[in-house]
Amino acid sequence: MSRARVRLLQALSIAVLLVGWEGIARGGWVDPLFVPAPSAVVRAFGRIGAPALAGLGDTLVKTAIAYVLSVVLGVAGGILIGSVQAVRQAVNPFVIALYGMPKILVLPWIVLLLGFGSAPAVVYGTIHGLFPILVLVTGAVRDVDRGLLTVARAFGARRWQLYWKVVLPAIVPTVLAGMRLGVVFCLLGVLIVEMFAGVRGMGYVMSSLANGFQAPELFAATALVSTASIVIVVSLDALNERLSHWRGDVR
Amino acid sequence: MTVAVIRAGLLLAVLAAWEIAGRLGNPLLYVPPSAAVPALVRLLGLQSYPDLGEHLLLTLREIVAAYGLAVVAGVACGFALGSSRLLGRAYGPLLAALYAVPAVVWYPSLMLFFGLDAASKIAFGFLLGFFPITLAVLAGIRQVNPQLVTVARAFGASRATVFRTVMLPSMLFTLVGGLRTGLALSVIGVIVGEVLGSKAGMGSLLNHAYGLFRTADYVALVLVTLVLIVGSDAAASVLEHRARRWTE
Amino acid sequence: MSELIVVDAVDKRYRTSSGPVDALRGVSLAVGAGEFCTLIGPSGCGKSTLLGMLAGLVQPDGGRVLIDGRAVDGPDPRRVATVFQDAGLFPWRTTLENIEFGLELQGVPRERRRAVATELLGPLGLRPFAGKYPRELSGGMRQRVAIGRALAIDTPIVLMDEPFGALDEQTRLLMGEWLLDIWRRTRKTVVFVTHSLHEALALSSRVVVMTARPGRLKAVIELPMPYPRLMESADLVTLRAKLWSEIREESLRSMGET
Numbered sequence: 001m002s003r004a005r006v007r008l009l010q011a012l013s014i015a016v017l018l019v020g021w022e023g024i025a026r027g028g029w030v031d032p033l034f035v036p037a038p039s040a041v042v043r044a045f046g047r048i049g050a051p052a053l054a055g056l057g058d059t060l061v062k063t064a065i066a067y068v069l070s071v072v073l074g075v076a077g078g079i080l081i082g083s084v085q086a087v088r089q090a091v092n093p094f095v096i097a098l099y100g101m102p103k104i105l106v107l108p109w110i111v112l113l114l115g116f117g118s119a120p121a122v123v124y125g126t127i128h129g130l131f132p133i134l135v136l137v138t139g140a141v142r143d144v145d146r147g148l149l150t151v152a153r154a155f156g157a158r159r160w161q162l163y164w165k166v167v168l169p170a171i172v173p174t175v176l177a178g179m180r181l182g183v184v185f186c187l188l189g190v191l192i193v194e195m196f197a198g199v200r201g202m203g204y205v206m207s208s209l210a211n212g213f214q215a216p217e218l219f220a221a222t223a224l225v226s227t228a229s230i231v232i233v234v235s236l237d238a239l240n241e242r243l244s245h246w247r248g249d250v251r
Numbered sequence: 252m253t254v255a256v257i258r259a260g261l262l263l264a265v266l267a268a269w270e271i272a273g274r275l276g277n278p279l280l281y282v283p284p285s286a287a288v289p290a291l292v293r294l295l296g297l298q299s300y301p302d303l304g305e306h307l308l309l310t311l312r313e314i315v316a317a318y319g320l321a322v323v324a325g326v327a328c329g330f331a332l333g334s335s336r337l338l339g340r341a342y343g344p345l346l347a348a349l350y351a352v353p354a355v356v357w358y359p360s361l362m363l364f365f366g367l368d369a370a371s372k373i374a375f376g377f378l379l380g381f382f383p384i385t386l387a388v389l390a391g392i393r394q395v396n397p398q399l400v401t402v403a404r405a406f407g408a409s410r411a412t413v414f415r416t417v418m419l420p421s422m423l424f425t426l427v428g429g430l431r432t433g434l435a436l437s438v439i440g441v442i443v444g445e446v447l448g449s450k451a452g453m454g455s456l457l458n459h460a461y462g463l464f465r466t467a468d469y470v471a472l473v474l475v476t477l478v479l480i481v482g483s484d485a486a487a488s489v490l491e492h493r494a495r496r497w498t499e
Numbered sequence: 500m501s502e503l504i505v506v507d508a509v510d511k512r513y514r515t516s517s518g519p520v521d522a523l524r525g526v527s528l529a530v531g532a533g534e535f536c537t538l539i540g541p542s543g544c545g546k547s548t549l550l551g552m553l554a555g556l557v558q559p560d561g562g563r564v565l566i567d568g569r570a571v572d573g574p575d576p577r578r579v580a581t582v583f584q585d586a587g588l589f590p591w592r593t594t595l596e597n598i599e600f601g602l603e604l605q606g607v608p609r610e611r612r613r614a615v616a617t618e619l620l621g622p623l624g625l626r627p628f629a630g631k632y633p634r635e636l637s638g639g640m641r642q643r644v645a646i647g648r649a650l651a652i653d654t655p656i657v658l659m660d661e662p663f664g665a666l667d668e669q670t671r672l673l674m675g676e677w678l679l680d681i682w683r684r685t686r687k688t689v690v691f692v693t694h695s696l697h698e699a700l701a702l703s704s705r706v707v708v709m710t711a712r713p714g715r716l717k718a719v720i721e722l723p724m725p726y727p728r729l730m731e732s733a734d735l736v737t738l739r740a741k742l743w744s745e746i747r748e749e750s751l752r753s754m755g756e757t
Binding site: 005006009010013034035086089090091093094100101102104105106107108109111112113184185187188191192195196203206207209210213215218219222225226229230233234 | 254257258261262279280337338340341342344345348350351352353354355356357358359360362363364438439442443446447448454457458460461464466469473476477480484
Binding site for chain 1: 554555556574575576577580581583585587589591600601603604605648652
C-alpha cells in the first residue's frame with residue numbers, strides 16, 4: 001500500500017464530497033438558504049473578502065497577544081512550580097483543577113469585567129492557552145534528569161546556570177509541544193469571546209452572518225478561519241521538525 | 252499532612268482575598284463568597300429562578316442526546332475506518348487535521364442550520380464528542396495484536412466471538428478513555444452552545460443573570476452548572492475504573 | 500609524596516523509608532598527588548558516597564574531607580573533576596559542546612574553550628565525532644566524551660565513579676588501557692571506583708577495599724609494579740588472589756544481608 005494511493009484516496013474523497021455537495025445543492029434537494037453549493041461559497045468569498053480579512057487580521061492579532069502571554073506565563077510558571085517542590089505540592093492540585101474546569105462558565109464574568117473591546121478576548125484566549133502549557137512544562141521540569149543536574153553541580157554550575165544550561169534546554173521539546181497545543185486553544189478562546197460579545201473580529205463576523213442567514217458568506221468565513229488555523233499549526237509543526245532536526249533528535 | 256494544611260491554607264487565603272476584593276469592589280462586578288452562599292440558597296430554593304428544574308433538565312437532555320449520538324457515530328465511524336488500513340491511513344490524518352481547527356468555528360453554521368433551539372446545541376455537543384471517540388476506537392484497533400486474531404480464527408472462532416474475546420479486551424483501555432473524553436467534550440459543547448445563544452437551558456440562565464447584572468445569581472448558577480459538569484465526569488471516571496479493572 | 504586528599508574519620512548516614520542506613524562509618528584515607536587510587540567493594544558499600552564527598556556533592560555527617568589542606572564545602576571545579584557512571588552527557592549538546600561544558604560554566608571565551616576541546620579530541624579518539632550528539636555515539640565513545648569533559652577543565656584531581664561499568668568486557672579492557680595511557684601522560688591524581696578486580700589490578704597504584712554496609716576500610720594494598728602490567732606475572736597473580744579473598748568475604752556478607 002503506497003503513499004500515493006493514500007494521497008489519491010484523500011484527494012478523491014474531498015473531490016467527491018465537493019462535487020456531490022454541489023450536485024445536491026443544485027438539484028434542489030436541500031434549501032440553499034441553509035446549505036449553499038460550494039460554487040456559491042466560492043463566489044461569497046468575493047463579497048466578504050475585505051471585511052472578512054480585516055476581521056481575521058483582528059482575530060489573529062488578539063490571538064498572537066494571548067499566545068505570547070500564554071507561552072511566557074506558562075513556561076515561567078511551569079519552571080517555578082516544577083522546580084520548587086514546596087510550591088509544586090501546594091499549588092499543583094489547584095492548577096490541575098483550573099486546567100480541567102470548563103472555562104465557558106467564567107466567560108460572561110470576564111466580559112462583564114473587561115467590557116467589549118479586545119481585552120476580554122485576549123484574557124480569555126490566554127486562559128485557554130496558558131493551562132495546557134503550564135501543566136506540560138511543570139511535568140517536564142519535574143522530570144528533568146537528576147543525573148544531569150548533578151553533573152552540572154559537580155562542574156560548579158551556579159543556580160542560574162542550572163536553569164539556563166540544564167533545565168531550559170531539557171524542556172525545549174515539551175515547550176514546543178505545548179506551543180503547538182496552545183495556539184489552537186488561544187484561537188478558540190478569542191473566537192468564543194468574539195462570538196459572545198464581539199464588536200470586531202472573525203468570531204463577530206461569523207455570528208453576524210449566521211444571524212443574518214447569509215449561509216454562503218458564513219461558509220466562506222468558516223473556511224477562511226479554518227484554513228488560517230491549519231496553516232498556523234502546520235507551520236508550527238514544520239518549525240518544530242526543523243528544530244528537532246537541529247537538536248539531533250532521531251524519530 | 253503538612254502539605255494538606257498548606258493547601259487548605261492557600262484555599263482559605265484565596266477565598267479571603269476574594270471576599271475582601273468582592274466587598275471593596277463594584278458589587279455588580281465582584282461577588283464575595285459571603286454573598287454567593289445566600290444567592291445559591293435562593294437559587295436552590297427556586298426563588299431567583301423558579302423554572303431552574305426545567306432548564307437543568309433541558310441541558311441534561313441535550314447532553315444525553317449529543318453524547319448518545321456521538322458514541323454511536325464515533326464507534327461506528329472508528330470501526331469503519333479501522334476495518335481497512337487504507338481507509339485508516341487516508342482518513343485518519345484528515346480527521347486529525349480537523350483537530351487543528353478550534354471547534355467553535357463550526358458553531359455559527361450549526362446555529363444557522365439548526366436554529367436557536369436544542370438541536371444546534373445537540374449538534375455541537377455531538378461534534379465535540381464525536382472526534383475523540385472515533386480517534387480512540389482507531390487507536391484501540393491498532394493495539395489489537397493481529398496474531399491473536401489469526402489464532403482465534405484458526406481455532407474456528409466466529410467474527411463475533413473474535414470481537415468479544417480478542418478485540419474488545421485489548422482495545423477497552425483506550426476505548427473507555429476516549430468515551431470519557433468524549434463525554435466531557437459533549438457536555439462542554441452543549442453548554443458553550445447555550446451560552447453563545449439560546450432561549451433555554453443552564454447556559455441561557457447564565458446569560459440572563461449576566462445580562463441583568465445579577466452577578467450573585469450568576470455565581471450561584473455557575474456553581475450549579477459546575478456540579479453538573481464535575482458530576483458527569485466523576486460518573487464517567489467510576490465507569491472507566493470499573494471497565495479497566497474488568498480488563499485485568 | 501604530599502597528601503593531596505585527606506579523608507578524616509568520615510561518617511554518613513541516609514534516612515530511608517525503612518529507617519536510617521549507615522553508608523560510611525569512620526572512614527579515613529589519604530591520597531597522594533599523582534596516585535591512581537581505586538576504591539573497590541561490594542555493592543552498597545558507600546564507594547560512591549565517598550566519591551561524592553570528594554566531589555563536594557555529599558556532605559559528611561561527621562569527620563572532614565580536606566583537599567589540598569582545605570575543607571571541602573561544595574563542588575570545586577578548579578581542583579576536582581568528576582566522571583559519572585552513566586556518562587551523564589547533555590543530549591542536546593554535541594561531543595565538542597559536551598567537552599566544553601565545564602569551561603563554559605567558568606566563563607572561558609568561546610574560541611579558547613573550543614580550542615581546548617578540539618585539542619582533546621585526538622587523544623580521546625573522537626575526532627570524527629566532534630559534531631555528533633550523544634545518542635549517535637556508542638557507550639564507549641560516550642564515556643570518553645565524559646572523560647574529555649573532566650579533562651577539559653584541567654584539574655589536578657579526577658574522580659571516576661565506575662566509568663566503564665556499563666560497557667561490555669572487550670570495550671572495558673580497551674578503555675582501561677586507554678585511560679592508563681592518558682593518566683601516565685597527564686599525571687593527574689585519580690580516585691577510581693570499580694567492581695572489577697581486573698581494572699583495579701591493571702590500573703591502580705593503590706587499591707582500597709571497603710567493607711559491606713556500613714562502609715569501612717578493610718584493606719589497603721599497594722601496587723608498586725610498573726605499567727603496563729602483565730596479569731600473568733607472579734606478583735600480580737598473588738595479589739589477585741589476596742584481593743579476591745578480601746572482596747569475597749565482604750561480597751558474601753553483603754549477599755547474605757539481602
